[in-house]
Amino acid sequence: MKIRVLGAYGAEGLAQRPSAFLVNDTILIDGGTVGGALASSEQIVIEHALISHSHLDHIAGLAFLTETLALCEAPKPLTISSLEPVVKALRTAVFNDTLWPDFSLLPTPRNPIVKYRTLLEETESPVGDLWVTPVAVNHTVPCSGFVVHDETSGIVYSGDTGPTDALWKAAGRLKTLRAVILECAFPNRMQPLAEVAKHMTPNLIRRELDKLPGDVPVLIYHVKPQFHDEIGEELGEIAGHRISFLEQDRSYAF
């Protein structure tokens, strides 16, 4: 499984793009940025988007991608897959003809550029050449992490979450787990805000590590750009080489 990091951050900064990951060239996991990291020729081969939740730092690039797809010479539909409340939020709050066009009806209702697919919680479904299990996590809006695998390897993606148990239990059942991609938004001094906004800090991650399977590598994404260095120092104090930042623009093979 190949994962290209299109955006590694929990917001936007100079050359720091919001969260988005491209798996095997055709499947997005979140879409905070797409066109900021991919040429048009790379965007138009994307077939699926797994969306953790409806916050802008996970879908802003998805909106622009739908327009790019709609305007390309031979448009192919993009299937957006998520839990039911997330699909509902995307339909009613984003692709609603007010914030952005309803591409589930365009260019024609019979052949739309966006198709929605509702995934069942904690149920494995095929998405492209992957198997995907969404697991609800602990955020301010409905949000899921994803357990993702192919024939040979798998990863767990946390989505946005504060401390959680269900995702780590699901991770423990995946025998081919190669990495955990885990969010961290704020430094330790901002834990009160992290608890309200339901995000991780390095201290909260320290407690989560005990729930994670074995010594699987933990790759951190979603730091708020202005706290990158501070969070890096705090993470360095807790877990040695097991934990590291996921690097934007790098491709990982699992």
Ligand SMILES: [Zn+2]
């Ligand atoms: Zn976020």
Ligand SMILES: [Zn+2]
């Ligand atoms: Zn969020």
